[in-house]
Amino acid sequence: MLDIPPRVRVDVDALLAAQIDMGVCDAQARNAPVGKPTTMSAPRLPKVAGIDSTVPAPAHTAGPLAEVAPAPGALIQDRLAGWVSDLTTLHELIERLVRTATLDDGLAELLRAGSALVGARRGMAVLEPADGLGPATTVGLGLAHADLGSIETVPRSATSYGRLLDGLPDPGAHPDLLAEAGLDPRHREVAARLGYAASYALPLDGQVHGQGSGTAGESGTAFGTAGESGTADRLGAVVWLYDEPAEPNERQRHLIGHYVTYAAAHLARLVELQRARTQIATVAEELLPSRLPRVPGVQLAARHRTHPRGGGDWYDALPLPEGALGLAVGSVSGGGPSALAAMGRLRASLRAYAVMEGEDPVAVLSDLELLLRLTEPARTATALFAYAEPGLRKLVLAGAGHTPPLIVGERRTEYVETSLSAPLGMLSCWEAPSVEFSPEPGETVLLYTDGLLRRTGDPMDRAFARLHAAAASVPKADRADPGAIADHVLRTMLPEELDRPAEGEDVVILAARFE
Template sequence: MLDIESPVCVHVVALIAEQHDMGVCDAIGPVQVQRKPVLMTSPRLPKVAGIQPAISPPSQTPPSASGAAPADRAPGSERAPEERGTDSDRISDLASLHELTTAVVRTEALDSALRETLRAGASLLGARRGLIALDPAAPGAGLGAGGAVGPASERTIGLGLERADLGQIETVPRSSAAYTRVLDCGAAGDGEGAGAAARPCEDPAEGIACPDIATDEDLAPRHREVAARIGYAASYAVPLTTDNGTRLGAAVWLYDEPTEPTARQRRLLGSYLRHATEHAARLGELARTRGEMATLREELLPSSLPRVAGVTLAVRHRTGPRGGGDWYDALPLPERALGLAVGGVTGSGPAVVAAMGRLRASLRAYAVMEGEDPVAVLSDLELLLRLTEPARSATALFAYAEPAGRKILLAGAGHCPPLIVGPRRVEPVETALSAPLGMLACWEAPSAEVTLSEGETLLCYTDGLLHRTGDSMDRAFARLRTAAAGAPRAAHEDPELLVEHVLRTVLPGPLADDRDHPEDVVVLAARF
C-alpha cells in the first residue's frame, strides 16, 4: 500500500497493473481523521507513472458559473435539447444584432439611417412593411438628405408603402393610429381610442400593439377602413427616443395577418433601437448644423450675378461637408466697369465662414473706392486682415474689367492664375507670384493687364478645384487646361455650359461628390 497522509479519503481507480509493474490494491480504505477536515478547492491526486486518474471533482469544489449544471443532471452528462436551443438562440440573436447595428452605423445621412432602421425592425419583428414619422421638433426633421431646409411638418418615411399609401395612413385620426399615439404619448386623445392614446410608451422596449385591427372596436372606423384598403391586419409601434430623452419620432411596422410580436422580438427590437436611434439623432443634428451653415454661407454670397452690358456671367459654388471659406463676387463699378473677385479663407467651419463674409464685404468696399487699381485693393485687404485677424490667412484674386474695350487689369495674392478660354487659344494669365494675404508684413505685387478678343471668356477658380483632383498642383492645372481646351463649340458661346463642362471633366464621378471632400470649389466665368 502507498503511504499517503491526507485529511481526505482517496480512491484510486483505473490503475493498470501491466503498465506499472507493481501490485494493485483493490481499494484504499478510508482514513478516519480526528481533526477538522481542511477544505480543498481542487483535487490533489498522486501521479503514478504519468497517469492522471479520472475522478469527479469533490463536493466542496464550487461549479463553474458559466457551465453550471442543473441540480437534477449529473456532472458531465449531456444538456437537455431545450437548454442547447436556448444558447443557440442567444448566439443567433447576438449575431443578428451585430449585423444590423453595423449596417445602420455605416449610414452617413439621416434618410438612409431611418430606412435602414425600418428594414432592420421588419427583419426582427417578422413584418413586411412599416413607416417612421419624425417629430417636427426632432433634429434634422425639416431637412432633406443634402441638408436643404424643408417644410416644418412631420416627415414620413415608408418601407414597402407607396406615397399614396402613406397619404391614406395619415388620414387616420391621431387618437387611433398607433404611431400618432406614440408621438402624442401621455396626452389624452379625443374621440375613439382616447384610452389607448394615454398608454405609456417612453421605453423603446414598450410600444403599442394592435394585434387584430379589423376586430378592434376601440379603433376609429377610418383606421379599420384604411387598414383593409392597404392590406395590413396588425401593427406594432414604438417611440424613437435617445438616452437623454430626445424624441425623434415613432416607428410602426405592419403585418399582413393578425399577430403580435413575441417578448423575444420586442426585446431584440429594443436593443437594436437603443443604438440605431442614437446614430440617427447624431446624423439629424449634423444635417441641421450643415443646413444652417449652408443658409448662412448663401446669405454671405451674392444672391444673383449682376447684368452688365457686354458681359455674360456664370458661377458654380460647391461646398464640402464642414463648410469652407471659398467665396466669389461680381459687382458693377463706376464708369460701366465690372469688378470680379474670387478667394478663400484657410480652414473650415462656422468661424471660417464668418471670416469669409467679413473679407468679402471689405473687398467690396475697397473695390468701390479704388477698384481701378487692383494692387491697392489687395494691399488694403492685406492690412485689414493682418490687423484684425492676424491668425488667419487667405487667398484672393481681383480683376477690374472694362467691358467696352475688353480690357482687364488684375492682381492676385497667393491665388491660382485665371484662364483665357476662346476658340483660338486657352492660356493662363501670367500674374506675378505673391504670398497669400496675412503671410507678409506688407503685401504688394505688380498687376497684369490683358485684352481679350471678342467671344473669349475669363475663367476664374479657387484652388479647391485643383485640390479635389488629388493630383499635384501642376498636374491638376494641366488637367483643367485640357478640359477647357476640349470644351465644345456651344460651351465657348455660353459660360453656363463652359463651367458645367469644366466641373464635369475635371471632377468626374466620386470627385464631384461634395460629401467626400472638405475642399470648397468656386468657378466663375465672364464671357466678353
Template sequence: MSAPQRSKVAGFKPVISPPAQTAPPASGSGAAAAAEQSAAVHDRLASWVTDLTTLQELNERLAGAATLDDVLRETLRAGATLVGAQRGLIALEAVESNGPERTIGLGLGRADIGELETVPRSSSSYARILDGLPTAAGGDRADDRGSGGGVDPRSEDLGDLGDLAYPYPEITHPDIATDEALDPRHREVAARLGYAASHATPLATPAAPRIGAAVWLYDEPAEPTARQRHLLGLYLRNATEHIARHLELARTRADLTALRDGLLPSRLPRVPGVAMAVRHRTGPRGGGDWYDVLPLPEGALGLTVGGVTGSGAGTVAAMGRLRASLRAYAVMEGEDPVAVLSDLELLLRLTEPARSATALFAYVEPSVRRILLAGAGHCPPLIVGPHRTEYVETTLSAPLGMLACWEAPSVELTLYEGETLLLYSDGLLHRTGEELDRAFARLHAAAACAPPSVQADPDALVDHVLRAALPDGRAEQQDHPEDVVLLAARF
C-alpha cells in the same frame, strides 16, 4: 457542511440556486428532473447568447452608417429583422425650425408613403406617436396595442437582458382588416398597400423624447412576440442615440449654411454687356471660400474669388469679414487690383494673424472688355471662347498673410466678344482627385469640349464644366472637405 459557493460568469447572474446539501441526487425521477433542469439552463443561456450576438451584429452595421439617411434605413432593416416584418416606415419630427423633417420607407415607394399620410392622424399609429403618445409616469412602459392586446415583455422571463430595455410605448394592430375600432380609411389604405398588421414605436432618448416614430408592416395578420419586442427595444435604445447625433449634426450644418449664405451674395447684379453665373458647393464643416460681383463707379465691375484656410464657423466668419473689407477697398481703389489686395493682406495680418488666404480680384470695364487683375496665391482664370480656351498668364505670388509684405504685379487682358472668363477656387482642382497639373488639364479639357451653345450660356457652361471636370457626382458630394466656387462672366 456548508453549501458550496456559486461560480460567477461576467454579465450573467446565476439563475439556479445551489442545492441545500451536497449529497448526490437520488436516482430515477430525481436524476431525470436534474437533467431536465440542466438542459433548460443551457437552452436559456444559448438563447441569451444568440440574442446578444444578433444585437451585436446589427449594432456593428449601424455603426458603419455614415449619413442620417443611412442610419434611418439601417434602423428600419434591423427592426424588420427583429420583429419579423416585411416593410417599414420612419417619420422624423423637426423639433426646431432648422431641423430636418423627412419620411423614409423600407419597401415603400413615395406613392405608398403618400397613401399612408392620408390616414387620419387619430387612427395612424405613427402619427399618434408624433402627436405625443403619453408615457406612464415614473418611466413605466405605457403600452398601447390598439385592439390587438399583447403580452407584456415583463411577464416573460428574459433574464439579465430584461433590465436593459429602454421603456418605449408601443402601438400594435395585429389584424387591421377586422379591427372595427380603426378608421375606415386606415383599413382601406392597408388593403390597397397589402399589409395586414403593424407595430409602431417612438424613436426617443432620455435627452430627446420627440425624435420621431417607426412603424413596421406585416403582410399577414401578426404581432411581435414579447422577446421580439424586447430585442427591438434594446436595439432602438442604441439606434435612436445614433439618429439623435446625426440630427444634431444636421442642425449644426443648417446653422452654418445659413450663416455662410448670409455672408455671400444672394444674387448676382445685372450689368449691361455681361452675363454671369456662379456655382458654390461646400463641405460638411463649412469652408472659407467666397465669391463676389460688385458694381463699381463709372460702369466698371469688380469680380473676386478667394478662400480662407481652415473650416468651421470661425473660418466662415473670417471669410465674411475679408469679403466685406475687400468690397470697401474695391470701391475706393478698384482700378488698382494690386492696391486692393495689398490693403486686404495688411488687414488680414493685423486682425487674423493665424490665418492665410488666397484671393483674386479683377477690375473689369465691360464696354471695352478690358480686364485688369491681380492674384495672391490663387489659381489663374480661364478664358473660354469660340476661338480659344486658355489660362491667363498670371505672375506666381504668395497667399495673403504668408509673407511680411505681399506684392505682385497685375495683369491686363482684353477679351473678344462672346468670350467668357472663368474664376474658380482651388477646391475645384482638389475635388478631381488628380495631381495639380493633371487637374488643370482636366479643367481645360472640360471647358474646351463644351458645345458652342453651352459656351454662349454661362449657366449651362458652369454646369457643364462641373460635370465634366468632376465625374461621379463629386461636384455634389457634400462630405468632401473642399469647397468649390465657379464664377463665369461672359462679355
C-alpha cells in the same frame, strides 16, 4: 442419400426464389413457417468481434436505457449559442447603420434592418423632433409617395405612430387591424386599399435609455410604454406593416428594441449634424451675394458648395463706376464659424477697396494684405481680384496665392498666366504685378478656388490637367451659358459628390462670359 419429402422441397425452392427476387430478410419474413416460435424466425443481429448478440445478457448487466432528458449544460449551451447569434446579427446591423452619414440614409437603413428583424415587408419612419426645430421628414420602405400620402390622411390619433409622436399610450403591436374593434373607418379604408393587415410601431427617442425603463417583450416598445417615456427627447416614430395578421414574437421584440435604441441615438446625432450644416450653410449664403449683378456685355454665373464645418471660400461680383465690373474669389484659412466671420469681413473690406481703387487690382490686394495683418495676424487668405471692362472685353487682374483663371472658348481652353505670389498675411508687404488680357467674343473666364482641385484627391499638377480637360470637353451647345459651363466642370471633376455636401473643402466657381 437423404429422403426429403416433396412438400419440404417445394418450400425450400420457393424460399430461394423469393430471396433472389426481394432480398433475404423480406423473403424470410414472408415465408416464416406457421406455428414456429417467433424466436426461431426473428432476424438475428450480426456478430460483433465473435460475440453472438443473441446470447441473453447476464443478470448483472443493465437493460437498454430509456430516453434521457438533455443535461442542463446542453440547454445552457443552446441558449448561449442563440444569444451569440442574436448579438452577431445586432452587431452587423448596427455597423451598417453607423456608416450612414445623412438622415435619409439612416432612416432607410433603420426601416430595412427593422423589417428583417420583425418579419415585415413594408414600413415608414416619421421624423418629427419634439423641440420643433426640425428637420421633419417621412421615409417609406416598400411604399410609394402616394402610399405615404394616403397613410398621412388618416387622423393622427388613429395611428400608432401618431399616438407615439404625441406621447399618448399605444400598445405598439396591432396584430389584426381589420378585425380590431374601434378602428377608425378612414384607417380601415386605407389599410384595405394598401393591403396591410397588421402593424408594429416603436418610438424614436433621441436619448439612449437604460434597460430599466422596460423591455420590448413586456410592453411592445423598446422603452416601456409610450406614456412612460416623455416626449422631450422624442425624434419620431417608426412603424412596420404586415400583409397578413401577425405580430413579432418575444425574441423579435427583444432584438428590435435593442436595435431601435441604438438607431435613435445615431439618428439624434445626425439631426444635430444636419441642423449645424443648415445653419452654417445659411450663414455662408447670407455672407455671399444674394444675386449676381446684370452688367451689359457680360453674363455671370456662380456655383458655391459649403463644407459641413463651414469653410471660408467666397466669391463676389460688384458693379463699378463707368460700366466696369469687379470680380473676386478667395479663401480664408481654417473652418467653422470663425472662418465664416473672417470671410465676411474680408469680402466686405475688398468691396470697399474695389470701389475706391478697383481699376488697380494690385492696390486693392495690397490694402487687403495690410488689413489682414493688422486685424487677424494669425490667419492667412488667398484672393484674386479682376477689374473688368465688358465693353472693351478687357480684364486686369492680380492674385495673392490664388489659382490662375481659365479661359474657355471655341478655339482655345487655356490658363491665364499670372505672377506667383504668397497668400495674404504671409508677407510684410504684399505686391505683385497685375496681368492684363482680352477674352474673345463668346469666351468664358472661370475663376475658382483651390477646393475644386483638392477635392479630386489628385496631386495639384494632375488636378490642373483634369480641370483643363473638363473645361475643354464642354459641349458646344452649353458654351453660350456660363451656368451650364460651371455645372459641366463640376460634374466632370466631382461626379460622385455633386448632389452631396462637400466633405473636406469648399468649392467656388465664378463664370463670366463676354459677348
